[in-house]
Amino acid sequence: xxxxxxxxxxxxxxxNSEASITALSDxxxxxxxxxxxxxxxxxxxxxxxxxALIAGLITPTQGxxxxxxxxxxxxxxxxxxxxxxxxxxLTVRDNISYGLRLRGELSPQDEQQVSEWLEAxxxxxxxxxxxxxxxxxxxxxxxxxxxxxxxxxxxxxxxxFVSVDALTRQDLQVFxxxxxxxxxxxxxxxTHDVEEAILLGTHVAVMxxxxxxxxxxxxxxxxxxxxxETRFCPEFLAIRAMVEQTLRE
Amino acid sequence: MTKHKITIMTIxxxxxxWLLLTWTLIPETILPSPQSVxxxxxxxxxxxxxxxxxxxxxxxxGWGFGVYAGMKVGLxxxxxxxxxxxxxxxxxxxxxxxxxxxxxxxxxWFGLGIFGQVLLIALGCFMVLAIHTYIAVENVxxxxxxxxxxxxxxRDQVYSTVIVPAITPALLSGLRVAAGLAFALAIxxxxxxxxxxxxxxxxxARRTLNTDVILLGIVVIGAESYLFDTILRxxxxxxxxxTESPRSVVSLVHTK
Numbered sequence: 001x002x003x004x005x006x007x008x009x010x011x012x013x014x015x016n017s018e019a020s021i022t023a024l025s026d027x028x029x030x031x032x033x034x035x036x037x038x039x040x041x042x043x044x045x046x047x048x049x050x051x052a053l054i055a056g057l058i059t060p061t062q063g064x065x066x067x068x069x070x071x072x073x074x075x076x077x078x079x080x081x082x083x084x085x086x087x088x089x090l091t092v093r094d095n096i097s098y099g100l101r102l103r104g105e106l107s108p109q110d111e112q113q114v115s116e117w118l119e120a121x122x123x124x125x126x127x128x129x130x131x132x133x134x135x136x137x138x139x140x141x142x143x144x145x146x147x148x149x150x151x152x153x154x155x156x157x158x159x160x161f162v163s164v165d166a167l168t169r170q171d172l173q174v175f176x177x178x179x180x181x182x183x184x185x186x187x188x189x190x191t192h193d194v195e196e197a198i199l200l201g202t203h204v205a206v207m208x209x210x211x212x213x214x215x216x217x218x219x220x221x222x223x224x225x226x227x228x229e230t231r232f233c234p235e236f237l238a239i240r241a242m243v244e245q246t247l248r249e
Numbered sequence: 250m251t252k253h254k255i256t257i258m259t260i261x262x263x264x265x266x267w268l269l270l271t272w273t274l275i276p277e278t279i280l281p282s283p284q285s286v287x288x289x290x291x292x293x294x295x296x297x298x299x300x301x302x303x304x305x306x307x308x309x310x311g312w313g314f315g316v317y318a319g320m321k322v323g324l325x326x327x328x329x330x331x332x333x334x335x336x337x338x339x340x341x342x343x344x345x346x347x348x349x350x351x352x353x354x355x356x357x358w359f360g361l362g363i364f365g366q367v368l369l370i371a372l373g374c375f376m377v378l379a380i381h382t383y384i385a386v387e388n389v390x391x392x393x394x395x396x397x398x399x400x401x402x403x404r405d406q407v408y409s410t411v412i413v414p415a416i417t418p419a420l421l422s423g424l425r426v427a428a429g430l431a432f433a434l435a436i437x438x439x440x441x442x443x444x445x446x447x448x449x450x451x452x453x454a455r456r457t458l459n460t461d462v463i464l465l466g467i468v469v470i471g472a473e474s475y476l477f478d479t480i481l482r483x484x485x486x487x488x489x490x491x492t493e494s495p496r497s498v499v500s501l502v503h504t505k
Contacts, residue, residue, distance in 0.1 A: 055399045090414075130490070
């Protein structure tokens, strides 16, 4: 039950008392059901703003965002954040079940779901740990499980793995790909890492400097099975060269 | 040496110095000896217990009402900008005034009964908690609120499942600060005008220069306040379990 995400001539301006900054200018794209759009661009080009718009945390100054045909509302599109957003006052299990518990008492099916996610994220042994007792990579897995346990139709990822070391990052990428292969989900991934963008996306959108616009969208013509070594294959390198060249233009 | 042992040694040293000073150098009226403080306690144990009880009652009532109202108002200030605009200047104006300075008015308005004293204690505790709560909410990292919103939490749920748990450690320290203040205010209020209580007992003793009773009052208040703080710490320990224990941070900067 994937859904379509549409941005229709979206412009977003941040205003404070002194100045107004145009973060996004006339951004248009459509993410088809079940596809994964990676967005790369220089820092400060409004990438994170895109995720906030899709998640319904902010509304655009101009233009329209449509998720599954309607205005984005909090709770429809799950979000993976750049910084650590795991609630430190809840145990791993309670963090994962947070979204389900907002809707009332946990049903036996919910409990089952939570246990399955604990298994899938290899956190079953840590179910009753506090987040402060976990490593950064484990906390990222808690965050993903928490976002995905209620089976959202779409997910926006805002530099989700930027805070962990390079090897953990690769593990998390493999982990995320496996999850998305099991339950296809319309995905928007924002990153400054070109390799990550290609590895995780079915398309890569390249943004310009601020005010951010979409310069081009490059399809990723790799198959669905993408182990970490994929990044050394010629096809991958060709796409990478293309993306980097567009970024530099 | 363990921390526990050091504590016992410190207390017994203070006690030893006290004992030594009163035996040798200092006359009884200037600094009563432990023995005479004990005698003062045993002279009329019933009245001592009564006074200690009434002071404790005032503290508990004032503290209870004060911290409850303070937390309510502090939270409300973060939920409604109009309410905040009304309350903020009021709090800022009243804050620098020590509640003790208001005692003459409280006696004038409410007499020497328990009501005025409880109200005074409540006012002090209210100020502490209102400000503690407000600042604690301001310091909650916005990422948690955004995360909760994307997981489907509405405004009320954001408060009950994110803001309240996130500020709990700060509230606990506010509760303890307020408890200390409550005892100080109770004694001050009783010194200035009351018909019962430890402060009243000390005031009467002062008129007759019964320094042993004054010192007894100090010891009783110290004990009550320490006991209350210990109970607070233990009963709320479970709520703050998720944070790094503050002692562990202190241990990083400690020298032996």
